Amino acid sequence: MIVNQSYDVFIIGGGPAGSIAGAKLVQAGYRVKLVEKMQFPRFVIGESLLPRCNDLLDEAGMLQSIERVSFQSKPGVAFQTEEDLEVINFEYNLGEKFNCSFQVKREVFDYELLLDAERKGVSVEFESEVIAFDPEATLVTVKTKLGDIEKYNVKKVIDASGYGRVLPKLLKLDKPSEQSVRKAIFCRTEGDLRPLVNEQDGYIFVDIHDDNQAWVWNIPFKEGVTSTGIVCEESYFKKFNMSEPEFFDYIIRTNPTTAKRYKKATKLNEVGFINGYSASVTKMFDTSFVIVGNATEFLDPIFSSGVTLALESGSKAADLMVKELKGEVVNWQVDYEDYMMVGVNVFREFVNAWYDGRLQSILFSKDKTDKVTRSIVSVLSGYVWNQENAFVAKPKKMVDIIYQLST
Numbered sequence: 001m002i003v004n005q006s007y008d009v010f011i012i013g014g015g016p017a018g019s020i021a022g023a024k025l026v027q028a029g030y031r032v033k034l035v036e037k038m039q040f041p042r043f044v045i046g047e048s049l050l051p052r053c054n055d056l057l058d059e060a061g062m063l064q065s066i067e068r069v070s071f072q073s074k075p076g077v078a079f080q081t082e083e084d085l086e087v088i089n090f091e092y093n094l095g096e097k098f099n100c101s102f103q104v105k106r107e108v109f110d111y112e113l114l115l116d117a118e119r120k121g122v123s124v125e126f127e128s129e130v131i132a133f134d135p136e137a138t139l140v141t142v143k144t145k146l147g148d149i150e151k152y153n154v155k156k157v158i159d160a161s162g163y164g165r166v167l168p169k170l171l172k173l174d175k176p177s178e179q180s181v182r183k184a185i186f187c188r189t190e191g192d193l194r195p196l197v198n199e200q201d202g203y204i205f206v207d208i209h210d211d212n213q214a215w216v217w218n219i220p221f222k223e224g225v226t227s228t229g230i231v232c233e234e235s236y237f238k239k240f241n242m243s244e245p246e247f248f249d250y251i252i253r254t255n256p257t258t259a260k261r262y263k264k265a266t267k268l269n270e271v272g273f274i275n276g277y278s279a280s281v282t283k284m285f286d287t288s289f290v291i292v293g294n295a296t297e298f299l300d301p302i303f304s305s306g307v308t309l310a311l312e313s314g315s316k317a318a319d320l321m322v323k324e325l326k327g328e329v330v331n332w333q334v335d336y337e338d339y340m341m342v343g344v345n346v347f348r349e350f351v352n353a354w355y356d357g358r359l360q361s362i363l364f365s366k367d368k369t370d371k372v373t374r375s376i377v378s379v380l381s382g383y384v385w386n387q388e389n390a391f392v393a394k395p396k397k398m399v400d401i402i403y404q405l406s407t
């Protein structure tokens, strides 16, 4: 069998993490092969972005192609209970570069990014699947669309396979997540009565349901379509003894705010669901590979951090790989894994504080100082590496202190 040796880097998967890594590597002069299992456009969950995505896309020369699509702009987040509404405006931050983001249909967004990476020089192959990897020889085995087996011998491999978790599975690097087992049940709808904030559309609305036992996301797209999803622990779902579609209808009908919003709405597709979405890995790199995006650690959708972390890790991995391919020494532990975990751990603290109720107390408290509000907005905008933000430098300590003050 002929082994293809024409590429420097091989990327598994064409989601945001793979596309940004490929785009950065080819622009630095390296030859990149990217193999994607699906035909695009393809649906994937995760449609609400954070302003930090804009910095990363801009730096990779990819923001323009996204701006051309004219996605719904997202000025912030509205957290809602039956009695209360707390609006997070992204522009009220600690002086970060971007203060707005996008609500995106991922089949459109991901395809646009991948086409941009291809235009920049990445060799993209759809409907082909990575089925084996030899880390000693840096040898990737691919099953093509036609069923042929191809082998690629490269200098480095980037695993950006998202929920496919190709290298964690092949190399037994999977680690159970410390998060509780939760599930998400979702559907796209049309004709809902969209609440505006200061007469502006585009905010993601997060409805807190049944004393924080579940929450509902409402993501508005431009053409009057809304993505609606319910997240709760598996054990809560089971108490209802219903199928996922029945549960979806029941929660939307019985939650007072969603009942009002979706009174006249119709579903545009079948109700889908994902069980136990959180995942982790024992290590994120080795001499022959680096794992990026969702194939590493995925916590929870509550703060829409997934695509931000996918772009951040894909971008960081590509920058470090460029250095290494130039012959410089790279400390992957410090400069990649430890760096990524700073951001992940800030979100981890916020996710934990959301589910144990501390964050709701903080968010809905009317006594927050201006600095605290701006610091929280910066975190919720995805700026989780800014060490000048006390919630980034000491996430647990800050959340605990501000929670104590809010009660």
Ligand SMILES: Cc1cc2nc3c(=O)[nH]c(=O)nc-3n(C[C@H](O)[C@H](O)[C@H](O)COP(=O)(O)OP(=O)(O)OC[C@H]3O[C@@H](n4cnc5c(N)ncnc54)[C@H](O)[C@@H]3O)c2cc1C
Pocket: 012, 013, 014, 015, 016, 017, 018, 035, 036, 037, 038, 044, 045, 046, 047, 048, 049, 050, 128, 129, 130, 131, 160, 161, 162, 163, 164, 165, 166, 184, 274, 277, 292, 293, 294, 295, 298, 300, 301, 303, 304, 305, 306, 307, 308, 310
């Ligand atoms: C319920 C839920 C809601 C979410 N909501 C949000 C949100 O609002 N905002 C947000 O930012 N994030 C959200 N996320 C997270 C988001 O879905 C992911 O973080 C994001 O898609 C990760 O991007 P990625 O590039 O790492 O992987 P993906 O987007 O999953 O892309 C990976 C690609 O790899 C391909 N692949 C897999 N296996 C192989 C193989 N063997 N060979 C070749 N290719 C392969 C797949 O086909 C896929 O196209 C949510 C997640 C969940 C579970």
